[in-house]
Structures are given as C-alpha cells and as structure tokens.
Amino acid sequence: MPELPEVEVVRRGLDKWVTGRTVESVEILHSRATRNHIAGPKDFISRLTGRTVAAVSRRGKFMWLVLDDDHAVVTHLGMSGQVLVQEADAEREKHLRIRCTFTDGGRAMHFVDQRTFGGMAIEELIEIDAGQRLPESVLHIARDPLDPLFDPSTFVDGIRKKRTQVKRAILDQNLISGVGNIYADEALWRTKLHWATPTERLKRPVAQDLLGHATDVMTEALAQGGTSFDSLYVNVNGESGYFSRDLNAYGRENEPCVRCGSLMVREAFANRSSFRCPRCQPKPRGISLD
C-alpha cells in the first residue's frame, strides 16, 4: 500500500531529482514490470531512451513522468513498488525491475517492486478539460482530494447515489482517488462509521464529514512523509515516513480505541482486513454481515 500521501512523496522526490534530465539508458530486469506497455519491453526502451523528463505529475495513486514528446511514463506502485534515485554505482536491490540512467552521469532511477503488482508503461498524453493532459489509462480515475479542481459536491452526490457499502465506495477510484485500505479505515474511524454502512443511508452532512476526514488524514500523513509499516514504503531516498505512529484504526486489532477505550477489532472485508472500534463504529441496524 502506497496510497495518495506515499505516492505524492515519491512524486515530489522524482520532480526534484529527475525533471530536466535526459535518459541515457533503460534496463528492464523483469518483464512483468512493463506488462501494461502493450508494444513490449524493447519498444519501452527505445521510446524512453534519449527523452528528457519535463515534469512529474500525479492523480490519485497514479503518477507519470511527462516526456518532451507528448508522451508519459505512467507509473503505479501497486502494493510494494518503490522508485528510488540511487548513485549510479549503488548496489542493486534484490527486486530491481527497471533501471534508468541519465546523460549527466548522476543518480539513476530504480523501479523496485517485490510483489510485481506495480509497473511502468509509456502512453500518449491526452488533452482534457482545464487544459490538463492525462495518460489514457488514467482518464477513468477521479480527481483526488488534494487536487485543486476536486469538487466535493460531485463526491457527495456520487456516493449517495451508489448502492454499496461505504468502504467499498471510498475505495472506488472512479468516485474518489487516492484512498486505499489504510486511509479508508482511518477516515471511517474519524467519522464513526461502520465499513458496511449502506451508502444510500448516508445523509449529506455525514458524507461531507467523511470526505473532510479522508482529506485531513491524507494531508496529515503527507506532512509526515507518509505511512510506513515496513521497509516497503519509502521515498526516493529509501527513507520511511512517520505517520504510522498516528494511525487510530488500521493495524490496531486488540488495542484500545484511543477515543473510548474499547478493544479494536479486525474483520474480513473484500479479501482484505478492516479495522474498527466496536463501540464508536457499531454495525448498522438491519445489516447482516454473514
């Protein structure tokens, strides 16, 4: 889980270290890392070699290196992806998948991914409204709450029209992007909502409250360099963030709720885990979870 704050930390690091530099060589060490580049690894290498990085952009958990030819290197970290900026002679990581060097002979860019859910692909940039350009594979992703053009009313109307559980809704990247399992649990805890609350029962103020808490928790996490449970979540220099210390729900099974003291519980949710306080976030009336 790299979610929005962790991806933004990486984007800022890449913007600092890679923007303005020209790619000298590209090495692909695991073909799965470029599986979304339909034309194949050789085409990926030939398209990227010699190109200059003009900027680094992001929407939700997707980020992309804007190239000087109206294309972009779309990057998703998946569950365990890292983009590191390493000294050219640094020792290679065990799970190094893609390596780029630059013509200035400075630090190289390493895409490292243990579980290979992440990857890179080169796509054409497409002009959308507000003069923004997005890669095609990102067009369906909703704006994230840190986007200046994010429209809260679109989210509130959208979630109330859905017919699903509230946690499924806020994990839906077509409705709101950037939220993953960790920040979904934190936002629900702050809003005192059970994860299975039907979206059609959400009153407008509650939906607004949920959005506010989701935005707050991700903004706070970003200020601390993101959340880190282990060495998988790091910035481009390989350093971890500190927000895990401030989590109130995620990963706190059998620990006292910091609000009421009840023991937090972990429950199965959509092939993953969900953490909640049984007192602050009671099961909605009339809902069966069997």
Next chain:
DNA sequence: GTTACGACCTGCGAGC
C-alpha cells in the same frame, strides 16, 4: 450500467 469477486504476485511468519 452497476456491483461483487477472483486472479495476479512474492516474502514473511505461524504452525506442524
């Protein structure tokens, strides 16, 4: 059109 769910993938820890 919308929602739910399985598959993908690897490292780690628990249990035997």
Next chain:
DNA sequence: TGCTCGCAGGTCGTAA
C-alpha cells in the same frame, strides 16, 4: 530444520 499455508492488498477482467 524444512515444509505448507495464510496473509498482506490495488487493479483489472469477468460474471451476475
């Protein structure tokens, strides 16, 4: 000690 199994979970394709 070594093996098996469950778990972690973001996205996509498919089924309902």
